[in-house]
Amino acid sequence: MIVAENLSKVFTMGENEVRALDGASFTINEGEMVAIMGPSGSGKTTLMSIIGCLDVPTDGRYVLDGEPVESLNESELAQVRGRKIGFVFQQFNLLARTSALENVMLPQLYAGATMKERTERAKKALERVGLGARMDHNPNELSGGQQQRVAIARALVNEPSIILADEPTGALDSKTGVEIMSLFQSLHRDNGQTVILVTHDSYVARHTDRIIRLSDGHIVSDEKNPSP
């Protein structure tokens, strides 16, 4: 369960202040599937970084599964990120000098699996996103949409209870985007995983239960999606 209370994030640049996020409050229950939408620069990635324990708010409180995140030390935060959260970054953040397969094996180190198990799971995850024939390619030997799919496979391979995906279909053609969306939906339905997707894509937004809209760092609406 995700409880955000008045989250604010201010970046200070010399004499200027950028209020990237301003007083964002909401609760997301386990197993919900939520879209976060809003114009370019409205604070979506900033909000996702706080939810994903990658950044701390300048103000406000964030409670994750009953634990106030500000009370966690660096190593506890790293544990939460490794065990509970799968993050698909807006710009993928893949390791450049390692293959797609090795990129997807990396997060599994937390789970204490054997080399053989980690390799098998990584292969399955890559096949699920249509990259079975590209596992040995490094990121610079992959197309933009293929890199995005490696980032998705890496976020899902540990079956985290919370999936945070920042514009996961941004680099994909509509057919591949539909396949990825149905993958997120089945994880959500079959495993009860909480899925939070930042998106500009109305197809993606239509297939979630609820849409939170940001504008200039503020939440301007938070509505259930009418049944599809």
Add this chain to the structure above:
Amino acid sequence: MIVAENLSKVFTMGENEVRALDGASFTINEGEMVAIMGPSGSGKTTLMSIIGCLDVPTDGRYVLDGEPVESLNESELAQVRGRKIGFVFQQFNLLARTSALENVMLPQLYAGATMKERTERAKKALERVGLGARMDHNPNELSGGQQQRVAIARALVNEPSIILADEPTGALDSKTGVEIMSLFQSLHRDNGQTVILVTHDSYVARHTDRIIRLSDGHIVSDEKNPSP
């Protein structure tokens, strides 16, 4: 004028071959506005790199404004890129440690303008894409869609005769995407610039004169757009 004859690009990886592009032929006349579409991995970025003189084909011929590109040496190629072509990269390729303003001033070194002129033109270009308030931010202090718009401003600032844009609205919300598209359209109409856009966005494709579709490295269709 762009004349592509049987362009192929093969990447060799150990014992395997990846045919990223296979026998692509087409002519694009000065002042045309063309969309290139196709599934993720179908060869669009590979084709754009060849058209933009950033890569050489493994086979086939590419003639740009009457000059066979294979006959140009490194310094002549750099000249063509600097003077004739404005390229918006799929992953932006901004300089990380320099501000948005300096990133957009960089291509103008070719044009022999004064520091004052270069700064003025860069400021105007950034204002045109809605980033007047973010000129002093470095790329890591910008949102994904803001970085994309810096990449667009940088490609346009020299008013190149050919604009090549690889998924230029991929990181943008629909309203900002509409603004960017109308910017491309006005450059095309008012300046007669040739505009080639790789896109997954049907809104963008609808607003071009012609759509070339790729699939598995092949051109599978090349059709004029019915009048909008």
